[in-house]
């Protein structure tokens with residue numbers, strides 16, 4: 017049995033140690049907001065937070081998961097995540113939307129670590145999140161907007 021706290025809820029999981037955290041979140045716990053993109057740590061669609069740090073859940077075995085796991089479903093109640101989501105809405109960032117949960121998770125982790133990043137720090141910090149629809153300009157603008165709101169609150 018593996019015990020995990022996901023979005024504040026305790027889960028006792030009867031799963032193999034090497035099962036990817038992504039599978040546990042989606043298929044065992046049943047939260048579908050975190051997406052399977054590439055499965056090989058190349059796209060960022062599966063990003064979740066582990067004790068506040070963004071991790072790629074597709075290549076994280078559940079046995080390596082530690083602390084508080086948070087997914088996109090928890091961001092509406094997160095002080096920084098909710099600002100990031102609002103900025104995404106204000107600027108209409110999403111196109112197909114598939115990558116955007118991971119983008120928001122990474123942007124939120126970035127702003128928690130660096131509340132007022134330089135533009136290049138945002139570009140570098142978000143480089144691991146691919147968007148096949150090419151929404152990168154809007155993503156950058158939205159992170160900067162959330163940064164401004166973060167700084168002014």
Ligand code: FES
Pocket residue numbers: 110111112113114115116146147148149150151
């Ligand atoms: S919005 Fe379609 S992949 Fe990013």
